[in-house]
Amino acid sequence: MTQVIVGIGSHIDRERHIGACLDALSAEFGDLRISRVFESKRVGTQEGGNVYNLVVTFESQAPVGELKTWCKHTEQANGRTDQGPVPLDIDLLSVGDLVGCINGVTLPHADILRYAFVLKPLAELLPNECHPITGQRYAELWANFDLGEQQLWPVHFTWRGQVISQTD
Numbered sequence: 157m158t159q160v161i162v163g164i165g166s167h168i169d170r171e172r173h174i175g176a177c178l179d180a181l182s183a184e185f186g187d188l189r190i191s192r193v194f195e196s197k198r199v200g201t202q203e204g205g206n207v208y209n210l211v212v213t214f215e216s217q218a219p220v221g222e223l224k225t226w227c228k229h230t231e232q233a234n235g236r237t238d239q240g241p242v243p244l245d246i247d248l249l250s251v252g253d254l255v256g257c258i259n260g261v262t263l264p265h266a267d268i269l270r271y272a273f274v275l276k277p278l279a280e281l282l283p284n285e286c287h288p289i290t291g292q293r294y295a296e297l298w299a300n301f302d303l304g305e306q307q308l309w310p311v312h313f314t315w316r317g318q319v320i321s322q323t324d
Contacts, residue, residue, distance in 0.1 A: 157215040158252040163274050168243040170208040173234050178315050180230050185214040191277035193313040209273040221259035253288050264288050272306040
């Protein structure tokens with residue numbers, strides 16, 4: 157079994173789409189480890205409201221191509237199209253220690269080092285795990301991250317009646 161890490165985001169009917177994604181992940185892959193949920197402004201545009209983001213990890217034997225297909229199918233099942241608003245975004249962030257472009261997926265995902273809304277939940281969920289390229293622990297990467305204009309804050313979130321994320 158290999159550890160798979162995915163980033164999940166939604167800015168439209170956020171609770172419903174993230175809940176549906178977690179349901180689908182759980183049904184397909186079993187036990188999930190789920191980060192807190194963070195809210196942030198949308199990157200590149202201010203239209204459509206703020207985004208909820210979180211990171212989820214699970215174990216799987218599925219190859220990268222199948223994981224990519226599963227993510228795209230789940231996004232489409234939640235209303236994502238090639239154009240228009242993005243109700244659900246699922247990104248493969250890391251699959252074990254794979255590095256490079258595999259079946260059209262670049263691993264690890266560059267957004268890990270680029271965006272606070274990816275690195276912060278990842279650093280909280282897996283603080284002692286190391287980035288496959290830099291070799292640095294996620295907690296160390298977060299401690300040295302320059303937020304610049306990026307703002308994010310934890311939000312209260314429940315899934316299946318359990319609190320997944322709550323504010324500090």
